[in-house]
Amino acid sequence: MRATMLYGPGDVRCEEVAEPKILEPTDAIIRLSATCICGSDLWPYRGANEVAAPLAMGHEYCGIVEEVGSAVTSVRPGQFVVGSFCLSDNTCPHCRFGFQSSCEQRQFMSGAQAPFARVPLADGTLVATRELPADDLIPSLLATSDVLGTGWYAAYAAGVQEGSTAVVVGDGAVGLMGVLAARQMGAGRIIAMSRHKTRQELALEFGATDIVSERGDAGVARIKELTDGVGAESVLECVGTQESMTQAMNCARPGGKIGFVGVPHGVEFDGQQLFFAQKSLLGGPAPVRRFLPDLIALVLDRTINPGKVFDLELPLADVAEGYRAMDERRAIKTLLRV
Amino acid sequence: MRATMLYGPGDVRCEEVAEPKILEPTDAIIRLSATCICGSDLWPYRGANEVAAPLAMGHEYCGIVEEVGSAVTSVRPGQFVVGSFCLSDNTCPHCRFGFQSSCEQRQFMSGAQAPFARVPLADGTLVATRELPADDLIPSLLATSDVLGTGWYAAYAAGVQEGSTAVVVGDGAVGLMGVLAARQMGAGRIIAMSRHKTRQELALEFGATDIVSERGDAGVARIKELTDGVGAESVLECVGTQESMTQAMNCARPGGKIGFVGVPHGVEFDGQQLFFAQKSLLGGPAPVRRFLPDLIALVLDRTINPGKVFDLELPLADVAEGYRAMDERRAIKTLLRV
Numbered sequence: 141m142r143a144t145m146l147y148g149p150g151d152v153r154c155e156e157v158a159e160p161k162i163l164e165p166t167d168a169i170i171r172l173s174a175t176c177i178c179g180s181d182l183w184p185y186r187g188a189n190e191v192a193a194p195l196a197m198g199h200e201y202c203g204i205v206e207e208v209g210s211a212v213t214s215v216r217p218g219q220f221v222v223g224s225f226c227l228s229d230n231t232c233p234h235c236r237f238g239f240q241s242s243c244e245q246r247q248f249m250s251g252a253q254a255p256f257a258r259v260p261l262a263d264g265t266l267v268a269t270r271e272l273p274a275d276d277l278i279p280s281l282l283a284t285s286d287v288l289g290t291g292w293y294a295a296y297a298a299g300v301q302e303g304s305t306a307v308v309v310g311d312g313a314v315g316l317m318g319v320l321a322a323r324q325m326g327a328g329r330i331i332a333m334s335r336h337k338t339r340q341e342l343a344l345e346f347g348a349t350d351i352v353s354e355r356g357d358a359g360v361a362r363i364k365e366l367t368d369g370v371g372a373e374s375v376l377e378c379v380g381t382q383e384s385m386t387q388a389m390n391c392a393r394p395g396g397k398i399g400f401v402g403v404p405h406g407v408e409f410d411g412q413q414l415f416f417a418q419k420s421l422l423g424g425p426a427p428v429r430r431f432l433p434d435l436i437a438l439v440l441d442r443t444i445n446p447g448k449v450f451d452l453e454l455p456l457a458d459v460a461e462g463y464r465a466m467d468e469r470r471a472i473k474t475l476l477r478v
Numbered sequence: 479m480r481a482t483m484l485y486g487p488g489d490v491r492c493e494e495v496a497e498p499k500i501l502e503p504t505d506a507i508i509r510l511s512a513t514c515i516c517g518s519d520l521w522p523y524r525g526a527n528e529v530a531a532p533l534a535m536g537h538e539y540c541g542i543v544e545e546v547g548s549a550v551t552s553v554r555p556g557q558f559v560v561g562s563f564c565l566s567d568n569t570c571p572h573c574r575f576g577f578q579s580s581c582e583q584r585q586f587m588s589g590a591q592a593p594f595a596r597v598p599l600a601d602g603t604l605v606a607t608r609e610l611p612a613d614d615l616i617p618s619l620l621a622t623s624d625v626l627g628t629g630w631y632a633a634y635a636a637g638v639q640e641g642s643t644a645v646v647v648g649d650g651a652v653g654l655m656g657v658l659a660a661r662q663m664g665a666g667r668i669i670a671m672s673r674h675k676t677r678q679e680l681a682l683e684f685g686a687t688d689i690v691s692e693r694g695d696a697g698v699a700r701i702k703e704l705t706d707g708v709g710a711e712s713v714l715e716c717v718g719t720q721e722s723m724t725q726a727m728n729c730a731r732p733g734g735k736i737g738f739v740g741v742p743h744g745v746e747f748d749g750q751q752l753f754f755a756q757k758s759l760l761g762g763p764a765p766v767r768r769f770l771p772d773l774i775a776l777v778l779d780r781t782i783n784p785g786k787v788f789d790l791e792l793p794l795a796d797v798a799e800g801y802r803a804m805d806e807r808r809a810i811k812t813l814l815r816v
Contacts, residue, residue: 233708234732242732242756297758370571385749394572394580394762400753407749411723411742418580418762420635423753424732 143254144459146195149187150467154459157196160251160258165211168262170221172203173278175253176450177462177474178225178286179312180403185463188405197459198253199225200285202278205266206256214263220273221266222436223259224428225249225286230264240264240429248425253459255478267432269440277439279447279475283317284435287473288446289428290401291317291378292435295325297399297422298374302326307363307391308348310378311339313449313473314401316346318376320446323347324438327374331366333359333387339472342448356383360390372396377423380404394418401426450475481592482535482797487525488805490535492797498589498596503549506600508559510541511616513591514788515800515812516563516624517650518741523801526743535797536591537563538623540616543604544594552601558611559604560774561597562766563587563624568602578602578767586763591797593816605770607778615777617785617813621655622773625811626784627766628739629655629716630773633663635737635760636712640664645701646686647726648716649677651787651811652739654684656714658784661685662776665712669704671697671725677810680786694721698728710734715761718742732756739764788813 143157160169175198183189202222205215215221228235228243235243243264251257259265273281280288291314300306306322308315311334322330323346331350332343340351352362364371371393377385380402388398400423414421438444452471454462462474481495498507513536521527540560543553553559566573566581573581581602589595597603611619618626629652638644644660646653649672660668661684669688670681678689690700702709709731715723718740726736738761752759776782790809792800800812 233706237711237731237733239731239733239756368571373575380749382749393575393577395575395577395765404749404753409747409749409752411718411720411745411747414747414759415738415742415761416763418577418760420758420760421752422756422758424756425754427733 141255142457143251144197146184146191146197148191150185152185152197152460152463154457159256162207162209163258164260165209166261166263167209168205168212168215168259168266169207169256170201170203170259171206171256172201172252172254172478174202174282175476175478176200176282177253177466177476179314181463182467183403183405185467196251198251199249200282200287201249201252201257202281202285208262212262215266215268219268221268222281222285222432223265223267224289224432226425226428227259227261227265228429229261230429235264238430239427241425241427253456253476255456265429267436269436273440279450280439280445281436282475283446283449284432284439286428287313287449288317288435289431290314290426292321292431293426294318294376294378294399294401295321297397298376299397300325300327300374303328304374305329305367305372306374306376307331307333307372308376308378309333309384309388309391310402311336311343312378315376315378316342316449316472317446318378319343319348320346320444322376324444331363331372342472345448356387359387363391378402380407382407389417389419392419396420397422399423449473453477479593480795481589484522484529484533484535486529488523490523490798490801492795497594500545500547501596502598503547504599504601505547506543506550506553506597506604507545507594508539508541508597509544509594510539510590510592510816512540512620513814513816514538514620515591515804515814517652519801520805521741521743523805534589536589537587538620538625539587539590539595540619540623546600550600553604553606557606559606560619560623560770561587561603561605562627562770564763564766565597565599565603566767567599568767573602576768577765579763579765591794591814593794603767605774607774611778617788618777618783619774620813621784621787622770622777624766625651625787626655626773627769628652628764630659630769631764632656632714632716632737632739633659635735636714637735638663638665638712641666642712643667643705643710644712644714645669645671645710645729646714646716647671647722647729648740649674649681650716653714653716654680654787654810655784656716657681657686658684658782660714662782669701669710680810683786694725697725701729716740718745720745727755727757730757734758735760737761787811791815
C-alpha cells in the first residue's frame with residue numbers, strides 16, 4: 141500500500157510500504173474510511189521535533205475493522221470504529237479515572253495516513269458504532285478521533301460550564317473545536333481570538349459570540365474590555381507557544397482555569413508568577429477515549445458537525461500538498477481520502 | 479507600644495513604635511488578643527527576600543475592635559474579630575468569585591506582631607463573632623486568620639473531597655493545617671510526609687492516616703507503594719521549594735490536582751513536562767476570607783482545634799526567640815501573647 145512517511149523537515153512522501161499485520165493478540169487492523177493531517181504533525185514537519193528515521197505519519201482515524209487479534213473481544217471485522225490518537229487499555233487505574241491518555245500501557249497511534257492501519261490495544265481504544273454510518277458523517281466521525289476530542293478536553297480542563305465566559309486562544313482546528321465544545325457545554329460567551337477571516341467565520345458558525353483579532357497585550361486588553369475588566373473564568377490554550385500561553389494566562393481571571401492542549405514548545409512557567417496570578421492549569425494529551433462515545437453520539441444524531449473544520453480534501457497521494465497547505469495556513473485542516 | 483520590626487536577616491526586634499491610627503475611613507484599629515509568627519515570615523528573616531527598610535512584621539491577627547473609620551459599617555468597637563492576612567473589599571468581582579486574595583484592592587496585612595494593629599478595608603476583611611469567645615479558643619481563632627485558612631485552601635485547590643486520597647508535602651504549620659482541612663473535607667486517606675516525630679504525632683492527631691518519612695524519589699516511591707502504584711488524586715504542596723514541588727508533582731496521579739500554598743522560591747515548571755504529567759495546578763495566597771465564617775464556626779463549636787499547632791507560646795517581648803525557634807525548627811509555630 142502507499143502510505144505517508146516523514147523523512148525530515150518539509151519532506152513528507154506518499155510511498156509504498158508493507159501493509160500492517162497483527163503483531164499482538166490485542167491488535168486490530170482497520171481499513172480507513174478517511175484520515176487527515178493534524179496540527180501537531182506540523183511540529184516535526186517544521187523541524188521543531190527531531191526526526192531520527194522516516195516516521196510513519198497519521199494518528200487520526202476511523203474505518204472498518206478488517207481483522208482482529210486473538211485477544212480482541214469488543215470489536216469484530218466489518219464494524220465501523222473510531223479510536224483515539226492515544227491508545228489505551230481502558231482498564232488501568234488511570235483509564236478508569238478518566239485519563240486514558242495517561243494509561244499505564246499508553247502508546248501513541250502512528251501510521252494512520254494510509255489505507256490500512258494497525259491499532260494496538262484495540263479493545264481499550266476503539267469504539268464501534270451500531271451500524272455503518274452515512275458517508276457524509278465520515279469527516280465528523282474522523283474529527284472525534286483527535287481534533288474534536290482535544291478541543292473538548294481543552295474546554296473540560298478550562299472548567300467550561302453553563303453560562304461560563306470562555307476565551308479560545310488559537311484559531312487552528314483544535315481551537316475551532318474548542319469553540320464548538322464550549323458551546324455544547326453551555327458557555328454563555330465564547331470569545332475566539334483570531335485574525336483570519338475564514339477562521340473567524342467558522343468560529344462564529346461553531347458558536348463563538350465574539351471575535352478578538354488583536355494579539356498579545358492588545359488582545360488581553362480587548363478581552364478585559366469585553367469582560368468588564370475581569371477576565372474569563374475559562375481559557376482554552378490551543379497553540380503551545382510561550383506567546384499563546386502568556387496570552388491565555390493573562391486573559392483568565394484570578395481563580396479562572398486554563399485548559400492547555402497545544403503541545404508546549406519552549407513554554408516555561410515561573411512558580412511565583414503562577415502563584416500570584418492564582419490561575420488553575422491543566423493540560424495534556426486529551427483523554428479522547430473518555431469522551432468518544434458521547435462525541436460519536438452527538439455526530440450520529442447530527443447535533444454537531446465538527447467535520448466542517450476540514451476545508452481541504454485531497455487524495456492520500458497528494459498528502460505532501462496537504463501538509464504544505466496547512467503549514468502555510470492556506471488550509472485549516474486537510475482530510476485525506478484513502 | 480512595643481512592636482516587632484525586622485531589620486535584616488536574623489535581626490528581628492521588639493521595639494517602641496507609634497500606636498496605629500485610623501488613616502483611611504475604611505480602616506479599623508484592633509487590640510490584639512494574640513498574634514503569632516508565620517512560616518512565611520521566615521523568608522525575609524532568612525534573607526530569601528530583600529528587606530529594604532525595617533519591616534513591621536505580623537499578618538495573623540484576631541482581637542477586639544478599638545476604633546473604626548467613618549466609612550466602616552460592619553464591625554463596631556468592642557466586637558471580637560478575625561481577619562485574613564489578605565485585606566480585601568469583599569465586593570469586587572474577584573472577591574465575589576471567591577478569590578478575595580486577588581481583590582482589586584488587595585493589600586497584605588502587616589504590623590500585627592504588636593498589641594494594636596490597623597486593619598485597612600475593615601468591612602471587607604474582618605469577620606465578627608456574635609459574642610466574645612472563650613479565652614481558650616483564642617489560639618484556634620487566631621489560626622483561622624492565615625495558617626488554617628491557607629491549609630484549607632491547599633486542600634480546596636487540591637480538590638479534596640469525600641473519600642479522596644490526599645498527600646501533604648510539608649510538615650510545617652500550614653501542612654499540618656492541610657491535614658486537618660483534608661480530614662474535615664472527608665478525605666479517606668491522608669498521607670503526611672514528615673521526618674520529625676513531634677510533627678508526625680500532630681499530623682496523626684489532626685487526621686493523618688499514614689506517615690511517610692522518606693523524601694524525594696524515595697518518598698515518591700513510598701507514596702506509590704501506598705496507593706497501589708497509582709499516586710494520589712490530591713496533593714497539598716505546603717513548602718515552596720523546587721524540591722518540594724517536584725515531590726508534590728510526582729506524588730499526584732495523572733488527572734490529580736496539586737494545591738500549592740508555599741510561596742514558591744526558585745520554582746520553575748517546564749511546559750512540556752507539565753503537559754505530559756497531566757496534573758492540575760492551582761496555587762496562590764489563600765482567599766481566607768471566603769472560608770473564614772465557616773472556619774470560625776468550626777472553632778466556636780469545638781469541632782476543630784487548629785490552635786494545637788502552636789507549640790511555643792511567648793510574650794511579645796521575646797519575639798526574637800520565637801523567630802529563632804521556628805528558624806531552627808525547634809518550634810512548629812509560635813504564639814505571641816500581647
